[in-house]
Amino acid sequence: MTDTIYxxxxxxxxYYETDQMGxxxxxxxxxxxxxxxxxxxxxxxxxxxxxxxAGIIIPVLxxxxxxxxxxxxxxxxxxxxxxHSYTGTRLTFGYTIYPVDGDTILTTGTSSxxxxxxxxxxxxxxxKTHPQIHQIFEDYYAQTKLK
Numbered sequence: 001m002t003d004t005i006y007x008x009x010x011x012x013x014x015y016y017e018t019d020q021m022g023x024x025x026x027x028x029x030x031x032x033x034x035x036x037x038x039x040x041x042x043x044x045x046x047x048x049x050x051x052x053x054a055g056i057i058i059p060v061l062x063x064x065x066x067x068x069x070x071x072x073x074x075x076x077x078x079x080x081x082x083x084h085s086y087t088g089t090r091l092t093f094g095y096t097i098y099p100v101d102g103d104t105i106l107t108t109g110t111s112s113x114x115x116x117x118x119x120x121x122x123x124x125x126x127x128k129t130h131p132q133i134h135q136i137f138e139d140y141y142a143q144t145k146l147k
Contacts, residue, residue, distance in 0.1 A: 035079075
């Protein structure tokens with residue numbers, strides 16, 4: 001486990017992600033949240049692949065997105081991601097999108113997930129079934145909660 005907070009996912013929107021006005025289409029933000037989540041797990045040395053190889057799936061239960069400002073083709077953005085809650089069976093991430101060179105909040109959002117056995121599709125308690133993975137989430141949640 002690292003004692004460093006993840007510095008954010010950097011991205012530049014692609015042209016195909018925009019509408020006719022050059023503004024990023026709202027549906028892309030959810031994809032960006034997933035990209036940031038995948039990169040955060042890599043940062044924590046607990047990749048989605050490793051989690052899935054351990055027989056765990058993490059379905060999305062809920063996702064929300066609040067648009068505060070427009071993001072356009074060519075803008076450089078940073079997506080900050082934190083763990084808002086973690087219970088061992090459920091996990092909620094919070095996302096905040098900023099321009100790379102500023103602190104104006106452009107978008108906020110959350111995604112809620114649970115942990116299921118890939119084999120049985122039943123809810124699992126990571127502390128009991130996968131204590132090492134549990135500890136990674138527990139430690140990072142404690143770190144980001146203090147931020």
